[in-house]
Amino acid sequence: MSLQAAGALSPAAPTPSDPLAQTPLHALHLRLGAKMVPFAGYAMPLQYAAGLLKEHLHTRAAAGVFDVSHMGQIALIPRSGDGAEAARALEALVPIDILGLGVGRQRYGFLTDGAGGILDDLMVARLPDRLHVVVNAANKATDLARIRAHLPDSLDVTLVPDALIALQGPKAADVLARLAPETAMMRFMDVRAVDILGAPCLVSRSGYTGEDGFEIAVPAARAEAVAEALLAAPEVMPVGLGARDSLRLEAGLPLHGSDIDAATSPIEASLAWAISPARRRGGAREGGFPGAEKILAEMEAGPVRRRVGLRPEGRAPVRAGAPLFAAENGGGAVGRVTSGGFGPSLGAPVAMGFLPTALAAPGTRVFADVRGQRLPLVVSPLPFVPAGFKRG
Amino acid sequence: MLRFTDEHxxxxxxxxxxxVxxxxxxxxxxxxLVFVELPKVGARLTKGEAAAVVESVKAASDVYAPLSGxxxxxxEAAVGDPASVxxxxxxxxxxxxxxxxxxxxMDALMDEAAYAEFAK
Structure with missing residues (x-):
């Protein structure tokens, strides 16, 4: 067998000649016995000694710490000091309501292109004097260039060099409250500046696992101390990118570069919910983002195809790239699996993919080609596991 | 006699x-490992062809026929409990x-010491 695939994770690594960047937690990963793999130009932990399966299940049962410092953190700072100026400016690139976003709140969105495709998905946090945007690692250079090119010179747009640590799972809030009691009051998608072990951190109650949890931006020099303090809690285990991927797949969350990309519109991607009412047809600030005409028309007419959840009926995982068919025999491919694997919390394979709208209703049976055989899958609602967010 | 291939x-x-x-x-x-697929009893395998599949959470790997036969x-226990593999x-x-x-x-394949060196 080839062991090349054993460490594989998309997005693909650059050519081996490119030196890999290291996160501020690199030495800690090595001490913890992580298996390091290239990911989006960084050396990242795929898994630790416990292994992917245990790391996944532990995150759902208690809490996991993830190094996500490879992601891009971009600050948009208006020289005027007026946060609304940054909000208004960024609205020209994303279909979400940022002006209406309260200070200390965060919203999910995406950068669209003129054809209505998704250049990247992101989180935007509104702070009193700035916006803090978190983007995907593989896209951070192009995102930064695009934001700089399209925003007025009156804003400083900079990459924030902080580490980013995710603490995820039903025990995450208990763990963080011991280090920073004020985080206990935060609700899902709240953002606030918090002191942790004397380090000025930016904490958001959000994540990429479907669980309650936090993402914590920490100055690089203090990142290891904060990560070690979190790991010292008995509920916490270090969790690698492997389990991060299986957790987000069970949670029904798309991965840019796999499930969504510039050839995918937000409507097709079943992300219409993220387009704020203010930016929709008839909204207070209708349109005004790249590809608005196409996206808003598609929102009304309905998409031709949709991103759906898929549950294979058998035990064989159905992986990304598998073509989808309407029938067990004959006929051309009608869609494609974009993410797929084994869902440890379900003890069964799970997948996501695109299907024509006529085949996208939950309960519809379709077939995927796996090693020359057509295996049955059932279209299933997303997420596969119930979300544990603290909305109240 | 125990032998090893460069396909592990x-x-x-x-x-x-x-x-095997x-x-x-x-x-x-x-x-x-979360899934194992094995060949059918009676199947003819040619050296180098995909004979079995083992899958972890994140990836599928073909297991090639190390020799013909x-x-x-x-x-079947491995199919029922992939973790046992x-x-x-x-x-x-x-x-x-x-x-x-x-x-x-078999003689052309690696012995245990040669494989241990190979897999380093």
């Missing part, structure tokens, strides 16, 4: 039937038995 399979010869599995090194690299037995890949986690067309072809 092991074979243990008993008469003219070889028991994945090496401990391969199992460690693959991580937790006919499948005489498969480890990872737990004891060179023992209880064997995959299938192959009646070799040419048992002397």
């Amino acid at each position: 399979e092991w074979l243990r010869l008993d008469g003219d039937v070889a028991t 599995g994945i090496t401990a090194h391969a199992a460690e690299q693959l991580g937790d 006919e499948v005489t037995e498969v480890n 990872g737990a004891d890949p060179q023992g209880a986690g064997w995959l299938y038995r192959l009646k070799l067309d040419d048992p002397s072809a």
Whole structure:
């Protein structure tokens, strides 16, 4: 067998000649016995000694710490000091309501292109004097260039060099409250500046696992101390990118570069919910983002195809790239699996993919080609596991 | 006789039937296994063709036929409990038995010391 695939994770690594960047937690990963793999130009932990399966299940049962410092953190700072100026400016690139976003709140969105495709998905946090945007690692250079090119010179747009640590799972809030009691009051998608072990951190109650949890931006020099303090809690285990991927797949969350990309519109991607009412047809600030005409028309007419959840009926995982068919025999491919694997919390394979709208209703049976055989899958609602967010 | 391939399979010869599995090194690299697919008893395998599949949470890996022959037995317990392959890949986690067309072809494969060096 080839062991090349054993460490594989998309997005693909650059050519081996490119030196890999290291996160501020690199030495800690090595001490913890992580298996390091290239990911989006960084050396990242795929898994630790416990292994992917245990790391996944532990995150759902208690809490996991993830190094996500490879992601891009971009600050948009208006020289005027007026946060609304940054909000208004960024609205020209994303279909979400940022002006209406309260200070200390965060919203999910995406950068669209003129054809209505998704250049990247992101989180935007509104702070009193700035916006803090978190983007995907593989896209951070192009995102930064695009934001700089399209925003007025009156804003400083900079990459924030902080580490980013995710603490995820039903025990995450208990763990963080011991280090920073004020985080206990935060609700899902709240953002606030918090002191942790004397380090000025930016904490958001959000994540990429479907669980309650936090993402914590920490100055690089203090990142290891904060990560070690979190790991010292008995509920916490270090969790690698492997389990991060299986957790987000069970949670029904798309991965840019796999499930969504510039050839995918937000409507097709079943992300219409993220387009704020203010930016929709008839909204207070209708349109005004790249590809608005196409996206808003598609929102009304309905998409031709949709991103759906898929549950294979058998035990064989159905992986990304598998073509989808309407029938067990004959006929051309009608869609494609974009993410797929084994869902440890379900003890069964799970997948996501695109299907024509006529085949996208939950309960519809379709077939995927796996090693020359057509295996049955059932279209299933997303997420596969119930979300544990603290909305109240 | 125990032999290894550069595709990380092991074979243990008993008469003219070889028991085939994945090496401990391969199992460690693959991580937790969640799915195993084995050839059918009676299937003819040609050296180098995909004979079995082992899948971890994150990836599927083909297990190639290390030599040519006919499948005489498969480890159904491994199909029922894929984790058993990872737990004891060179023992209880064997995959299938192959009646070799040419048992002397074993001689061309690596012995344990050579494989240990290869897998470094």
